[in-house]
Amino acid sequence: MKILVTGGAGFIGSAVVRLAVARGHEVVNLDALTYAACLENVASVSESNLYSFEQADIRDRARLDEIFSVHRPDVVMHLAAESHVDRSIDGPGDFILTNINGTYNMLEAARAYWLGAGKPAGFRFHHISTDEVFGSLGTTGQFTEETSYDPRSPYSASKAASDHLVRAWHETYGLPVVLTNCSNNYGPFHFPEKLIPVVILNALAGKPLPIYGDGSNVRDWLYVEDHADALLLVVEKGKLGRSYNIGGENERSNLQLVRTLCGILDAKRPKAQGSYADQITYVTDRPGHDARYAIDPSRIRDELGWRPSVTVEQGLEKTVQWYLDNEAWWKPLQARAGVGVRLGVKA
C-alpha cells in the first residue's frame, strides 16, 4: 500500500511512518516542518526505498495537488495539525488555518485526485483526531462514537470542525473516509513541551514539576506505538464513513501520572536525597481546563480486534528509559519548546 502521511515528522505521524515502513508499506511523508517537527523522528527509515519526504504546507492547495499527482497514493492518513492546547489559547490563528483550512485543502485535493483516478477501489482518506472534541466528562461515563461534540478549547474546536468537514465530504461527495478519535498519547519522540517529557526532563534537571490546579484532571493515556498500530488497522480495515474511538482504558489523574513517573525515575536514577516527587509544584489552572476524558474503545476492539500491547506502567517505563537514553534528541528541542514556560496536559 502506498500511504500519503501528513504530519509524519511530528510525534504520532512519525510513529505511523516508522511502523508503516517496517510493515512493508510505501510512505510519502508530507510535512511543513513547523516548530513541532523533527526529521530525526524518522531517521531510522529515511534511507529506505519505501520512504520519501515532501516538505509542503497543507494550507497550500496547489502544492497538495502536485503531490497527489506525482505520488498517486492508495490511501491518505491525515495527521498534520497544530496540536498543543496551550499554544491554541495564546494564539488560535494558526489552529484555524492549519486544522480547519488545511483539512479542507486536503479533502479537496484528495477528492480531485480520487475523481481523476476514476474512484479507485480501496482509496481511503483517514482523518486522525482527538477525544477532546467530545468536551469534558464528570466522574463517570466514557466517550463513545455517538457522544455529542462539545469542544472547549481553540485546539479542540478546530479539530471538531475538521472532523465535521471530513464527514461532510463523505456524505456530500462520497469521498471514502474513515475517522479516529484518540486519547492522550505518550512515548518516544514526544516534543518536550508536553506534560510527560516536561516532567521527566524537569525532574532530571532538578526543576519544579508543574501541575495545573490540584492535579485532579483525568486523562486516558495510550502508548504512541499502540496508536500507530490502531491507525494502520483502521486505514486498512475500517468501515467507510465510520469513526473509531481509540484509547488505552488507562485513566490517570495528572497527579497520579506525575507520581508514577517520579517513582520510575527514583528507581532508575535515584536522587542523592528524597524523591523526584518532592519537586512537584502546583501552578494556576489552565482556562477552560477539561476535568476528565475517558474513551470507550469497544468498537475498534470488537470490530477490528485491536488491543493495546502495553499497560500504562510498561509504556511509561519504556518512555522514561527512552528519554534517559536520547538526550541528543531532546536537548536541542528544549530551546524551541520553551520548557518551563508552558505545560501541556494534552498532546
Ligand code: NAD
Ligand atoms: P505534533 O505537533 O507532534 O505533529 C504535527 C506535525 O504536523 C508536525 O510535524 C508539523 O510540522 C506538521 N504540521 C503542522 N502544521 C502543518 C501544515 N500547515 N502543513 C503541513 N504540516 C504541518 O502532533 P501529534 O501529537 O503527533 O498529533 C498528530 C495528530 O494526531 C494531530 O492531528 C492531533 O490532533 C492528533 N491527536 C494527537 C493526540 C496526542 O495525544 N498527541 C491524541 C489524539 C489525536
